[in-house]
Amino acid sequence: MTTKSQRPEVVHDYPDTSAYDPKTRRMMDTMIAAERRFLAERELEECECKDGMFPNPAASVTSRRGFMAGTAIAMATAGALPRLASAAAPPGAVEYAVPEDPTKVQGRPIAQDGGYGTRSQFETEVRWRFPTKTLESSWTMTPLDKSRGMVTPSGLHFERHHGGIPTIDPARHTLTVHGMAKRPKKYTMADLMRFPSVTRFHFIECSGNTFTEWKQAMMKTVQVTHGLTSTSEWTGVPLSTILSEVGIKDGAAWILAEGADAAVMTRSIPIDKCWSDAMLVYAQNGEALRPEQGYPLRLLLPGWEGNTHIKWLRRLEISDKPFMTREETSKYTDQVKIGLARQFTFTMEAKSVITFPSGEMKLPGPGFYEVTGIAWSGRGKIQRVEISTDGGKIWHLAALQGPVLPISHTRFRFPWKWDGTPAMLQSRCIDETGYVQPTIQDLVAARGVDGHPKFGSIYHNNGVQTWLINPDGSVVNGNHQA
Numbered sequence: 001m002t003t004k005s006q007r008p009e010v011v012h013d014y015p016d017t018s019a020y021d022p023k024t025r026r027m028m029d030t031m032i033a034a035e036r037r038f039l040a041e042r043e044l045e046e047c048e049c050k051d052g053m054f055p056n057p058a059a060s061v062t063s064r065r066g067f068m069a070g071t072a073i074a075m076a077t078a079g080a081l082p083r084l085a086s087a088a089a090p091p092g093a094v095e096y097a098v099p100e101d102p103t104k105v106q107g108r109p110i111a112q113d114g115g116y117g118t119r120s121q122f123e124t125e126v127r128w129r130f131p132t133k134t135l136e137s138s139w140t141m142t143p144l145d146k147s148r149g150m151v152t153p154s155g156l157h158f159e160r161h162h163g164g165i166p167t168i169d170p171a172r173h174t175l176t177v178h179g180m181a182k183r184p185k186k187y188t189m190a191d192l193m194r195f196p197s198v199t200r201f202h203f204i205e206c207s208g209n210t211f212t213e214w215k216q217a218m219m220k221t222v223q224v225t226h227g228l229t230s231t232s233e234w235t236g237v238p239l240s241t242i243l244s245e246v247g248i249k250d251g252a253a254w255i256l257a258e259g260a261d262a263a264v265m266t267r268s269i270p271i272d273k274c275w276s277d278a279m280l281v282y283a284q285n286g287e288a289l290r291p292e293q294g295y296p297l298r299l300l301l302p303g304w305e306g307n308t309h310i311k312w313l314r315r316l317e318i319s320d321k322p323f324m325t326r327e328e329t330s331k332y333t334d335q336v337k338i339g340l341a342r343q344f345t346f347t348m349e350a351k352s353v354i355t356f357p358s359g360e361m362k363l364p365g366p367g368f369y370e371v372t373g374i375a376w377s378g379r380g381k382i383q384r385v386e387i388s389t390d391g392g393k394i395w396h397l398a399a400l401q402g403p404v405l406p407i408s409h410t411r412f413r414f415p416w417k418w419d420g421t422p423a424m425l426q427s428r429c430i431d432e433t434g435y436v437q438p439t440i441q442d443l444v445a446a447r448g449v450d451g452h453p454k455f456g457s458i459y460h461n462n463g464v465q466t467w468l469i470n471p472d473g474s475v476v477n478g479n480h481q482a
Contacts, residue, residue: 015216031212034131035224039360092155093121127156128223136164136262139206141227144355144374149401150409151201152230154285159292160206160228163262166312170296173260175280179318182247189296192280195237200279200302201408203376205229205348207305207332207459213440214456215449217479222358225465225477229376231409234300236281239274242316251320257299257308258315267308268322269301273346277302280313302407303378304346305459307332334459337448350377350437351462352385352412352429363473366420371398374409377431381405384430385412391424391466391482392439398427406432423469424482439464440479 014032017025089095094113099105127140139160142152152158170189178184209228212218219225248271255274259265269278279300282289289295294311301308307327322328322344334342352375357363375382381404386395398414412427428437440463449456468478 014220015218030131031219035128035219035221038128038224039220089121090124091126092119093123094118095121125156127158128227137162139228141223142230143223144227144229144353145222145358145361147355147374150231150374150403150405150411151285152232152409154232154287154290154293157230157232157284157290157293158204158206158228160306161261161263161292162265165292166261167291168260168296168312173296173314175297175313175316177242177246177316177318179256179316180249180252180320181318182249183245185246187242189282192237192242192297193282195241197235198238198279199233199235201231201233201405202300202302203229203231203407203409204300204306204309205351205376205378207307207345207348210461210463210465211452211455211458213463213465213477213479214444214452214458214461215480217477217481218455220359220477222353222355222465225359226353228306229409231376232284233286234279234281235283235286236279236297236300239278239280239299240276242280243271243274248318252318254319254322256315256317256319256323256325257310257313258317259294259310260312260314265307265310265327266323266325267310267327268325268344269299269308270344271318273301273304301346303348303380305332305348308346332459334447334457335451336446337450339450341451345460348376348378349460349462350379350382350429350431350435351375352382352427352437353465354387354425354427354467357425357469357475358467359475359477361475363418363469363475365473366418369416369418371414371416371425372411373427374411375427375429376407376409377429377433377435378407379435380407380432382410382412382429383432383434385410386428386430387412387414387416388426388428389416389423391478392426392464395428418469420471422471424478425467425469426464426482428464437462437464439482 017028020028096108125143125146127142129138129140132138140158142156142158173189175187175192206228210225213225253271255269255271257267257269281298281300282296284290284293289298294313297313298311299309299313328343334345336342352373354371354373356372357369363369371387375385382400385398385400387398388395396414398412401411401413404410430436440461443461443463447457451457466478466482468476468481470476
């Protein structure tokens with residue numbers, strides 16, 4: 001019998017696309033090429049304790065220290081985003097000269113950045129845009145491998161757009177509430193901000209998160225496999241406050257939420273959700289919503305799929321039945337293997353992923369490491385996270401880092417001594433309802449893979465993610481191999 005130490009090294013390259021039809025092959029090859037460029041442009045990890053963990057084929061140095069000593073890094077492709085402090089500053093930063101000894105010279109004058117602030121020129125994390133055909137109907141992914149704690153910076157919160165990002169003057173924006181309302185009303189932003197507000201931490205996750213992994217290990221990094229989820233602090237008015245003011249007629253059961261973007265995004269929402277914890281949000285992480293997150297007003301439905309959190313919200317129509325819009329009929333439904341489709345699968349079930357170590361990282365050698373990642377559930381708090389280093393045969397309890405809040409990312413940590421032999425890292429979470437995160441194989445067995453010609457399915461993949469650790473320390477996507 002082959003022992004663990006005798007297993008051959010796993011080298012995960014992208015799947016062969018030659019067997020697919022030409023249209024599917026072009027789409028998949030475009031995705032693969034985009035991620036290859038992204039990885040080639042990626043800067044090395046700056047932390048000295050993790051030297052060598054992020055191999056960069058475009059780099060001629062092995063660590064950030066080498067760069068700081070004056071070694072240059074060549075960019076892999078033309079038009080790549082600048083990454084180095086000696087070149088143009090990365091997005092969100094300003095380039096400044098670096099003194100040999102900062103204690104020997106005066107620092108920069110205060111407020112020279114205009115009064116809003118910038119991040120350090122040495123921080124390079126950015127969202128990655130999925131290579132859709134158009135720039136207006138596309139999405140970007142949060143760099144989860146670089147995340148700390150539970151909150152996502154506003155500038156790194158994932159995006160999903162169907163008609164681009166509208167520019168809206170809040171002084172002219174209104175929210176109309178009508179239909180089966182006793183007192184229909186149009187609210188200005190000033191009107192809404194006069195109501196008592198609430199502030200809560202919640203994640204939002206696109207129901208298409210991890211859609212590339214249904215049939216096989218497709219993409220390489222955790223940013224691309226799981227980056228369509230983020231947690232923020234949200235401030236706004238409980239929707240129940242507005243419903244109470246307009247009055248709801250007998251028989252009302254659904255509300256149509258409509259956005260003011262070019263796609264006029266619409267979704268039908270059960271009225272019970274609107275009464276319970278739905279929010280009309282106008283602030284994120286202590287400031288006004290960013291335009292890509294729905295400025296000046298968005299609907300927040302804690303724990304439900306991201307497509308229902310209508311951005312640039314302009315209208316709420318109350319009805320006795322769902323409206324059967326495009327986004328809940330031909331889209332955002334889950335086809336199953338018996339030829340039927342699940343509709344209105346709103347809740348994002350419990351899910352977790354290890355962010356360190358994860359795909360395209362490289363452990364410097366055997367020794368102690370702290371495995372870390374995030375877990376979340378649309379049904380409430382994360383109760384427990386378990387870690388396996390052998391592909392799910394044995395599970396160990398991980399520590400949860402506070403605060404542990406309902407319907408929010410929760411960071412977990414697990415001390416691990418790697419002995420240099422092949423390992424299969426996994427995490428699984430259990431939420432406060434007792435729901436246990438399933439494997440991808442469990443999900444495929446229940447639903448099949450007939451829902452999409454390219455990937456097998458699209459929505460609600462909350463399966464356990466596997467990362468393979470090779471003897472040389474390289475980390476690759478090991479989905480469907482555990």
